Amino acid sequence: MTARTILFLDDDPVVRIARSVLCNESEAGWLREYFAPEVPDLAPLVDAAQGITREDGIRIQLADGADLRDYDPTVIVFRRGVVTAESVAACGNLKLIQRLGERPEGIDLEAARSRGVVVSCLPRRTxxxxxxxxxxxxxxxxxKLVASDRLVRTRGALAAAGVNGVAYNWPGIGGLTxxxxxxxxxxxxxxxxxxxxxxxxxxxxxxxxxxxxxxxxxxxxxxxxxxxxxxxxxxxxxxxxxxxxxxxxxxxxxxxxxxxxxxxxxxxxxxxxxxxxxxxxxxxxxxxxxxxxxxxxxxxxxxxxxxxxxxxxxxxxxTPHVAGGSRAGLLPELRTLIQNCRAAFDGAAFAHRIA
CATH class of the missing domain: 3.40.50.720 (NAD(P)-binding Rossmann-like Domain)
Structure with missing residues (x-):
């Protein structure tokens, strides 16, 4: 019987988190370092992965440049990568192409549709x-938000007190736009x-x-x-x-x-x-x-x-590299990704399906 395989096309750090959980490596040291100083609760990811981990007999692979037909995956997961019509045709067991990101970049959608392969593109709140x-x-x-805040806290008026109780720009901040x-x-x-x-x-x-x-x-x-x-x-x-x-x-x-x-x-x-x-x-x-x-x-x-x-x-x-919010904000995205992988094996509905 052909091994059931989840194939990861790239080693992007966010995708790697899902791969580590599926490989039963949720306690890996690099994960702690990645989230530090936060201490995330990975239990929801571990629960979502029940039944489709390496310990459950699922083959979890990172593509190493070999032809995709050598893996014959059930699921392909990636953030950055390419899934061509030739790749889809070569993977007879393929059921799901899962991209982390809401745009179907690198995916031949027509080939996927013609072969009955589901494509899911996961929006990222981060x-x-x-x-x-x-x-x-x-x-x-x-x-001039930072300067304005500081001047309100530390300095009084540099000009007149204002008219009728309204003192517009009382510190005299210039160059506002x-x-x-x-x-x-x-x-x-x-x-x-x-x-x-x-x-x-x-x-x-x-x-x-x-x-x-x-x-x-x-x-x-x-x-x-x-x-x-x-x-x-x-x-x-x-x-x-x-x-x-x-x-x-x-x-x-x-x-x-x-x-x-x-x-x-x-x-x-x-x-x-x-x-x-x-x-x-x-x-x-x-x-x-x-x-x-x-x-x-x-x-x-x-x-x-x-x-x-x-x-x-x-x-x-x-600002201290906080634009994406808390790193723990990645976890709901990855939980949906793992749940979609489960759906490919048990026939459940897929989230964020576009084809």
Missing amino acids: LDFTAEHALLLMLALGK GLHGKTLGVVGLGEVGTLVVKLARAFGMKVIYTKRKPLSQADETALGASFDTLPNLLDRADFVSLHAANLPENRGMMGRAEFAAMRPHAFFVSTSRGALVDEDALFDALRSGAIAGAGLDVHEVEPRPANDRFCALENVVL
Whole structure:
């Protein structure tokens, strides 16, 4: 009898959590380190995996580049990967293609439908939170939120007390702005970048984006964003939000030339990965006034050393890599993923089925 197999196409850390649970390794040391300083309750994942773990005789495999027909999986799970028509045809026992992410990227949907293979694309609440955080940083920069809070707590009026009990901007904060009517440049249009575009449009922003392969005209119209090259985007945008993939070729992609191309009144925001930004170049741009400010949730070195050079800058908002919310927020997503794997074996209904 053919072994029942759950095949993981990639070793993305989030997907790896589900694989560890299915391999009966929920106590693995790397899991504790991944969630630290939080101490998550993995019991719901372990319960959801009852009957489909390695101990239950299910073969749990990580693809190593071999032909998928060599595995003949019942379930394919991935965050980043490709499932072609040839792959679907080669896997005679395949019942479910499960992607962690709401877009069917890399999946030949027509091939899956023609073979009766279910496709599920799981929306990620943590990515919604990350997109929200990018807008939070933009608002905080434009409205001088950190400085405003500090001045309300520590200083009295610098000007007149106001009229009829209303003292508008009593500390005399200059350079205040907002998002409505401004141009946002989104660098990288993956899932988070796309969510940022949608939120920005709700704030009344004009959105331009750049990525390796532009969207079709129809998709651009539906999203409400237009393509431009990176140099042109940097020259046009009032806010630049970085969402490029954390790939070796993208390391330091925002450097001296890129910050020099931005407008002096523009703000830079990053919720992607610290390695994508040349922090020496960013610091010099901020200190010299080449750009107006920056909001950083991710950092070249994490944790960022207390009182380092960026902490002395007034035009920077810093958060400690919390854009996605609590790491424990991943657990409901992964529980649904594991429940879908169970459904492939026991015939139950699938969540977030798109084909």
